[in-house]
Amino acid sequence: MPYSQxxxxxxxxxxxxxxxxxxxxxxxxxxxxSGEAAIQQTVNTLGWEMPDKSPxxxxxxxxxxxxxxxxxxxxxxxxxxxxxxxxxxxxxxxxARLFGYFFVNPLIDDAPAxxxxxxxxxxxGICLLPAMHRYWMREPRVDxxxxxxxxxxxTIVFVHCGLLAVGVRGKLGLxxxxxxxxxxxxxxxxxxxxxxxVNFVVPHFGAGYFREALLLGHLCPNVYFDTSSPNSxxxxxxxxxxxxxxxxxxxxxxxxxxxxxxxxxxxxxKGWDASILEAQWRVFEELGVSxxxxxxxLGDNFRRLMGVAQD
Numbered sequence: 001m002p003y004s005q006x007x008x009x010x011x012x013x014x015x016x017x018x019x020x021x022x023x024x025x026x027x028x029x030x031x032x033x034s035g036e037a038a039i040q041q042t043v044n045t046l047g048w049e050m051p052d053k054s055p056x057x058x059x060x061x062x063x064x065x066x067x068x069x070x071x072x073x074x075x076x077x078x079x080x081x082x083x084x085x086x087x088x089x090x091x092x093x094x095x096a097r098l099f100g101y102f103f104v105n106p107l108i109d110d111a112p113a114x115x116x117x118x119x120x121x122x123x124x125g126i127c128l129l130p131a132m133h134r135y136w137m138r139e140p141r142v143d144x145x146x147x148x149x150x151x152x153x154x155t156i157v158f159v160h161c162g163l164l165a166v167g168v169r170g171k172l173g174l175x176x177x178x179x180x181x182x183x184x185x186x187x188x189x190x191x192x193x194x195x196x197x198v199n200f201v202v203p204h205f206g207a208g209y210f211r212e213a214l215l216l217g218h219l220c221p222n223v224y225f226d227t228s229s230p231n232s233x234x235x236x237x238x239x240x241x242x243x244x245x246x247x248x249x250x251x252x253x254x255x256x257x258x259x260x261x262x263x264x265x266x267x268x269x270k271g272w273d274a275s276i277l278e279a280q281w282r283v284f285e286e287l288g289v290s291x292x293x294x295x296x297x298l299g300d301n302f303r304r305l306m307g308v309a310q311d
Contacts, residue, residue: 003281003298006291008310009072010277011299014203014228014262015062017076019086020053026080029174046171049268059090063097065271073303075125075262077101084114088121099306101125101158105133106141115148124306125156125201130182131164137187146195154307157200161185162207163233185213192220199305201226201260205246208233217254224305225250227280227297228262244283256293260302 003010020039027033027042043050051058059076066074076098078087084102091100100123104114115126126149130137137159149155161183169176185206192200203226206213210233217223231243250259261280265273277298284294303310 003277003294004070006070006295006298008295008299010070010261011302012066012071012074012263012265012272013201013226013260013302014264015074015076015272016079016264016266017055017058017062017083017087017090018048018051018079018267019055019058019083019090020051021055021086022079022083023051025082026168026172026174030172042172046168048266051267055086055089056093058086059094059098061268062272063094066097069272069274069277071272072299073097073099073306073308075099075101075302075306077125077127078103081105081114084118084123088118088123091122095122096308099124101127101156103127103129104145105135106139106145107133107135111141112144112148115145119148119152119155124154125158127158127160129160129164130187131160131178131180132176134179134182136182137191142191143194146191146198150195150198153197154305155198156305157198159185159188159200159202160207161188161202161213162204162209163236164207183207183209185209185216188223189216189219192216192223196222198222199224203262204229204231204233205250208236210237210246210249214249214253217250217258221258223254224258224260224301225254226260226262228276229264230276230279243279244286247280247283247289248287251287251289251293256289256296257301259297260305261298 023039023042027039078084081103087100091098102118102123149157164178199222201224205225263273263276
């Protein structure tokens, strides 16, 4: 059975909303003016299409693309701090379909204000990148961010662990001064225990820290994994494992109710990356995953976390 015949639509828990403002911010970071020509040059360098200046019109294009692939809802991410306004505007126009996530660095002075402002306008996920911003998950200011999340039931705390490589930055010649010593999922353990009502999402199965992510998931029932991207981190594993082995072990340890399908799609002309879903659907076939569990992973789990009513 093709995935398009699932009883309910797919939901994508990991879609980057590369807005016009996103490219403007990247252009400014390159030390250039933010004029139209410079922004167009940034877009050209990356081999993408210039998005509409209106986040709502850009969101409409994404919704058309999602409909082509039987995708009903998606988490859309502001992929650099400062672009959350674009995501918030798009989300506000399509609240039943799009759920906004924003990035915040807990170390900046106005982090509490950034978090409160975005949660107050309905954003659903707080994204943390400890390797990028160089902080421990046991840092008190991280506690502050999660405490604010706990005050708004249903807020997700998305924590990128493991391998972090932002190809966009490399293509643009921007530095990526990441520190992998801050990337271990185990660092989330105490935090997840202290805030049992907050749901944490670790993308890419821990992105290389697979064993550690499994240990974390085993100990903390409020930790979920998203399945997004081709999961190229697998090639760094000591044993010769494949994507089917990853899913088999994740299903054994955390079960199908704590896995969230994600595509890690970015922009156009490529659009929504159906190859990710196709690869994972083949894994489901190989492992004999039931239709009920496929439906949970491919949509129902995400909708449950977002509070979307389901038939």
